[in-house]
Amino acid sequence: MDMKNKSVLITGGGSGIGAGVAAVLVECGARVTVVGRTEERLREVAERLNALSGGDGPVLAHAADVTDEDQIAAAVAAAAAHGDGLHGVVACAGGSETIGPITQMDSDAWKRTVDLNVNGTMFTLKHSARELVRAGGGSFVAISSIAASNTHRWFGAYGVTKSAVDHLVALAADELGASSVRVNGIRPGLIRTDLVTAILDDAALSEDYRINTPIPRIGEVDDIGQLAAFLLSDLSGFITGQVINVDGGQMLRRGPDFSSMLEPLFGNDGLRGVVGT
Numbered sequence: 001m002d003m004k005n006k007s008v009l010i011t012g013g014g015s016g017i018g019a020g021v022a023a024v025l026v027e028c029g030a031r032v033t034v035v036g037r038t039e040e041r042l043r044e045v046a047e048r049l050n051a052l053s054g055g056d057g058p059v060l061a062h063a064a065d066v067t068d069e070d071q072i073a074a075a076v077a078a079a080a081a082h083g084d085g086l087h088g089v090v091a092c093a094g095g096s097e098t099i100g101p102i103t104q105m106d107s108d109a110w111k112r113t114v115d116l117n118v119n120g121t122m123f124t125l126k127h128s129a130r131e132l133v134r135a136g137g138g139s140f141v142a143i144s145s146i147a148a149s150n151t152h153r154w155f156g157a158y159g160v161t162k163s164a165v166d167h168l169v170a171l172a173a174d175e176l177g178a179s180s181v182r183v184n185g186i187r188p189g190l191i192r193t194d195l196v197t198a199i200l201d202d203a204a205l206s207e208d209y210r211i212n213t214p215i216p217r218i219g220e221v222d223d224i225g226q227l228a229a230f231l232l233s234d235l236s237g238f239i240t241g242q243v244i245n246v247d248g249g250q251m252l253r254r255g256p257d258f259s260s261m262l263e264p265l266f267g268n269d270g271l272r273g274v275v276g277t
Contacts, residue, residue, distance in 0.1 A: 001233040003030035007083020008232060009076060010034050011066050011124055012093035014041030016193035017143060020221025021090050021228045022059065023049060028229050031058045033079035035072075036093065039063040066093045066120030069127075076127040086131035088232040091124045092143040094165075095195075098156025099258075101266055103273045110157045117161035118168075125172055129181060137180025139232045142169050143224070144187045146247045150255040154262055154271065162187075166243050173241035182240035184231050189247025190256075191219040204260035212256070214249035 013034025147159035
């Protein structure tokens with residue numbers, strides 16, 4: 001997967017899957033701009049990957065909040081300037097501030113999660129697609145989640161917003177194909193990052209993931225990075241509008257049962273929607 005002379009923007013590039021994707025792309029020869037809200041984390045990623053590359057500083061750190069349209073527009077411009085235009089994007093910035101029963105949902109946290117996952121991805125697509133079109137075509141990859149396809153009870157806004165990302169992928173692929181811009185998505189399952197430490201440390205929950213995942217291991221960030229590199233490369237030149245699960249086959253069974261973690265917080269009645277008076 002030769003990515004030489006390709007310039008790629010990665011949002012959420014300061015940690016986890018985003019940083020892992022950046023490492024794979026640098027190995028493939030790409031020039032990469034990592035974007036995130038925490039400048040210190042971004043600098044650490046850029047310094048580490050630049051030191052490993054032995055090249056001319058292929059990784060640029062650019063701090064920006066994807067929920068701020070002006071900031072993401074500036075990040076796209078910086079990525080295009082870092083290379084000879086912009087050729088690829090990985091929209092990895094996302095997360096959730098909501099967990100628990102719908103009947104007890106924090107509405108403000110719900111709105112912030114929608115803003116991050118839906119609006120943040122849309123702003124990234126809106127401004128980066130302009131550069132991809134100017135470059136004569138390119139590839140946009142959105143990081144979704146298995147929570148978009150398999151219900152994750154008590155996950156609040158996360159799965160709902162990732163479903164919206166999946167539809168945005170389909171819509172953009174249909175619109176932008178005429179300009180040779182491909183748009184695809186990746187749905188990770190359980191991937192080993194700092195964010196899932198609590199899941200891995202919960203014996204009942206980690207066992208539930210195990211019995212519902214045909215391939216008997218936890219996913220690694222490199223699993224996502226390799227697919228992202230393929231979707232960004234010319235090897236996938238006739239693939240668009242697809243959302244591909246990288247989850248060890250968990251989509252064949254069911255989403256996780258978080259009751260062992262959440263019942264102590266909300267009680268059994270709370271998990272089925274009962275709200276005290």
